Amino acid sequence: MNFLSGTYGFDILSIFLLVLGMFFNFGEYSRYISYLLMIIVIFRALSKNTYKRNTELTKFTSIINKILGRFGKRLPYPLPKASLESYPILFRQMKSKWDQKRKYKKQYKIVKCPKCKQKLRLPRGQKSIIVTCKKCSNEFKMKT
Numbered sequence: 001m002n003f004l005s006g007t008y009g010f011d012i013l014s015i016f017l018l019v020l021g022m023f024f025n026f027g028e029y030s031r032y033i034s035y036l037l038m039i040i041v042i043f044r045a046l047s048k049n050t051y052k053r054n055t056e057l058t059k060f061t062s063i064i065n066k067i068l069g070r071f072g073k074r075l076p077y078p079l080p081k082a083s084l085e086s087y088p089i090l091f092r093q094m095k096s097k098w099d100q101k102r103k104y105k106k107q108y109k110i111v112k113c114p115k116c117k118q119k120l121r122l123p124r125g126q127k128s129i130i131v132t133c134k135k136c137s138n139e140f141k142m143k144t
């Protein structure tokens with residue numbers, strides 16, 4: 001992903017333009033406006049002139065903050081921003097989390113105590129075990 005290094009990525013302005021584009025997407029001619037907005041979003045994401053893109057973002061947020069200011073609100077600071085380079089890393093992190101969850105699900109079964117509804121974690125593959133609830137000490141038999 002070398003060609004993505006140093007590219008600007010997506011910010012709140014890009015998201016705003018995409019949402020705006022969705023509104024224009026319905027009309028027959030206004031559709032072209034939404035295409036244009038999409039091209040701008042892609043152009044900004046791949047742009048390496050981060051200084052200029054940041055200036056656009058600052059202008060945009062100051063306008064939004066002026067509007068929000070009338071209602072006594074502000075945009076969060078710092079704003080969440082995602083560079084395209086970070087996506088493969090984010091994806092790997094998410095995937096390893098999913099793998100861990102799946103592995104965990106294979107090893108354990110989560111059951112609810114029939115009496116107090118407390119969630120209990122039991123090892124899988126037991127033919128017939130007597131479970132003692134850790135919360136209410138209720139005992140019940142089950143297969144996992």
Ligand SMILES: [Zn+2]
Binds near residue numbers: 113135138
């Ligand atoms: Zn219980």
